[in-house]
Amino acid sequence: MRKIGYRAWRDPRSGQHSFIRRLGASYYPRFHVIPRHDQDNNFMIDLHFDWRRPMHKKEVKSTEGEESDVVQREVERIKSILGE
Numbered sequence: 001m002r003k004i005g006y007r008a009w010r011d012p013r014s015g016q017h018s019f020i021r022r023l024g025a026s027y028y029p030r031f032h033v034i035p036r037h038d039q040d041n042n043f044m045i046d047l048h049f050d051w052r053r054p055m056h057k058k059e060v061k062s063t064e065g066e067e068s069d070v071v072q073r074e075v076e077r078i079k080s081i082l083g084e
Contacts, residue, residue, distance in 0.1 A: 004078050006033055028052050031074055047071060 001008070006019035019033040034046040049070050 001033070001035075004081050006031070031071075047074065049074070 001019045004021075006021045008017065009020045010017050016034070019035070021031040021033075023029050023031075029049065029051040032048055032050050036044045036046055038044055049068065
C-alpha cells in the first residue's frame with residue numbers, strides 16, 4: 001500500500017484498520033481503502049473518496065463510491081503503478 005501512496009490508519013471509534021491517501025495538507029479530502037479477501041481468498045480493495053468529514057445528517061453525502069470519476073481516476077493511477 002505504501003508503494004501506491006497510502007498509509008495505515010486505524011479508526012479510533014471502530015478500531016477498524018484501513019489505509020488512506022490525503023490529497024493535501026489537511027485531513028480531507030482523502031482516498032480511503034479497506035483491504036478484503038473474497039470467498040476464494042482473492043485480495044480486493046474497497047476504495048472510496050472522502051471529500052469531507054462525515055456530517056451524520058440525513059441526505060448529506062460525504063463520500064463518493066466506485067462509480068465516481070475521481071475514484072475511477074484513482075483506480076487507473078493504482079493500476080499504472082502496479083503495472084496491471
